[in-house]
Amino acid sequence: MFPSDSAKHGRQMLIRINVFLALLLGSGLLSLGIIYGLVVSNNNALKHEFTKKEFQFSGTTDSELNMDLVYKLKKELASANDKIEQLENKMQGFEERIKKPYPNVKYLNYRTKKRILVTGGAGFVGSHLVDKLMKAGHDITVVDNFFTGVKANVEQWIGHANFELIHQDIVNPLFVEVDEIYHLASPASPPHYMFNPVKTIKTNTIGTINMLGLAKRVGAKVLIASTSEVYGDPEVHPQPETYWGHVNPIGPRACYDEGKRVSETLSYAYAKHEKVSVRVARIFNTHGPRMHMNDGRVVSNFIVQALRNEPITVYGRGNQTRSFQYVSDLVDGLIALMDSNYTQPVNLGNPTEHTINEFAAIIKGLVGGKSTVITSSAVEDDPQRRKPDITRAMTYLNWKPKVGLKEGLKMTINYFKQELRKSQKTA
Numbered sequence: 405m406f407p408s409d410s411a412k413h414g415r416q417m418l419i420r421i422n423v424f425l426a427l428l429l430g431s432g433l434l435s436l437g438i439i440y441g442l443v444v445s446n447n448n449a450l451k452h453e454f455t456k457k458e459f460q461f462s463g464t465t466d467s468e469l470n471m472d473l474v475y476k477l478k479k480e481l482a483s484a485n486d487k488i489e490q491l492e493n494k495m496q497g498f499e500e501r502i503k504k505p506y507p508n509v510k511y512l513n514y515r516t517k518k519r520i521l522v523t524g525g526a527g528f529v530g531s532h533l534v535d536k537l538m539k540a541g542h543d544i545t546v547v548d549n550f551f552t553g554v555k556a557n558v559e560q561w562i563g564h565a566n567f568e569l570i571h572q573d574i575v576n577p578l579f580v581e582v583d584e585i586y587h588l589a590s591p592a593s594p595p596h597y598m599f600n601p602v603k604t605i606k607t608n609t610i611g612t613i614n615m616l617g618l619a620k621r622v623g624a625k626v627l628i629a630s631t632s633e634v635y636g637d638p639e640v641h642p643q644p645e646t647y648w649g650h651v652n653p654i655g656p657r658a659c660y661d662e663g664k665r666v667s668e669t670l671s672y673a674y675a676k677h678e679k680v681s682v683r684v685a686r687i688f689n690t691h692g693p694r695m696h697m698n699d700g701r702v703v704s705n706f707i708v709q710a711l712r713n714e715p716i717t718v719y720g721r722g723n724q725t726r727s728f729q730y731v732s733d734l735v736d737g738l739i740a741l742m743d744s745n746y747t748q749p750v751n752l753g754n755p756t757e758h759t760i761n762e763f764a765a766i767i768k769g770l771v772g773g774k775s776t777v778i779t780s781s782a783v784e785d786d787p788q789r790r791k792p793d794i795t796r797a798m799t800y801l802n803w804k805p806k807v808g809l810k811e812g813l814k815m816t817i818n819y820f821k822q823e824l825r826k827s828q829k830t831a
């Protein structure tokens with residue numbers, strides 16, 4: 405080999421090495437490029453993921469914070485409510501301990517002061533009678549089984565030296581020394597007296613025997629609270645006391661109607677044979693404060709329905725009539741009858757007569773509101789016409805009602821307004 409050939413060969417080798425190195429460098433750069441590309445894209449994905457996470461993270465934190473706050477506030481509110489309740493209970497305790505002044509009571513000496521028993525004295529009519537007799541200065545004993553009566557009706561007298569409250573059912577004998585007995589104990593509203601018919605009969609028979617027996621033993625005068633229902637579904641209108649009535653003896657109302665009729669029969673049997681001094685009041689529909697909201701009678705139902713803007717429910721066609729008296733008139737009549745020498749039955753009622761449809765319109769007019777008047781099914785044996793002839797009461801007791809229908813209803817409506825407010829407060 406010539407030296408020039410070897411130089412040529414050396415140059416060729418150098419070129420090959422350079423090409424090889426260039427290729428190597430190129431592929432290296434290419435790989436680096438690919439790796440860079442991969443890293444960058446991965447980084448972007450991470451970035452995106454991070455942003456997403458960050459977004460989610462920040463959202464979660466906010467709502468958790470809100471939940472925490474709501475939870476805390478709820479806890480604080482609950483504990484504040486607990487404290488308010490505790491304070492209210494304490495205040496109620498204090499109020500109860502502060503002696504409430506009694507209503508004014510007249511002073512009577514031992515010659516004029518009477519010892520009077522009022523059965524059913526915690527009821528609607530009974531409690532108004534008790535108020536009047538207490539204010540007149542007499543010694544009053546109330547006996548009540550609290551089936552329809554409530555202690556709250558006489559709470560104004562509890563603790564008074566002239567007042568005593570006995571929780572007892574008059575179906576059981578009672579031994580007390582009294583001068584007069586007003587026997588009012590009995591459920592009076594149709595749904596109440598139909599609730600337990602046998603019990604209603606027992607109250608008006610055994611209960612009445614117990615009271616007449618007590619009157620005989622201690623020489624007391626006794627007034628029996630009878631009812632216009634002894635006339636049943638009357639065929640004579642208006643009803644005088646001489647009318648014997650038209651009662652279905654086996655109908656749903658019989659427990660009360662017949663119960664009261666037996667009560668009257670017993671009274672005159674004791675009067676005739678045992679020389680007991682009896683008075684019999686036939687009480688017509690009455691309304692006023694202390695009627696129970698769920699009493700079920702037409703006055704309470706219509707007023708409460710109108711106050712609540714609920715439909716006023718007329719049973720049947722609404723052409724049946726009733727005459728409504730205010731409770732203070734009735735109480736005056738009961739006392740006048742007890743104090744009189746008249747021993748025959750006496751109607752006590754207001755002769756102003758209205759159909760139930762008219763009555764619904766009167767209540768709606770007085771209450772206002774949005775109530776509609778609807779009719780629902782008629783009541784079995786519902787008396788169709790009722791209006792008292794009060795000639796006897798006017799003649800022998802010099803009594804007649806003083807409170808007009810609308811005047812009385814306004815007072816009854818105000819009472820139910822207060823009751824509804826109270827019940828909404830405690831609900």
Ligand SMILES: O=c1ccn([C@@H]2O[C@H](COP(=O)(O)OP(=O)(O)O[C@H]3OC[C@@H](O)[C@H](O)[C@H]3O)[C@@H](O)[C@H]2O)c(=O)[nH]1
Nearest residue numbers: 592594631632688689701702705717718719724783786
């Ligand atoms: O929501 C009612 C409630 C009652 N009524 C009707 O209104 C009339 C009067 O019903 P009430 O329940 O008030 O009273 P009643 O006249 O039937 O009985 C009353 O009679 C005299 C009292 O001795 C007694 O308190 C009671 O028995 C009935 O015709 C009755 O069907 C309605 O139309 N809607």
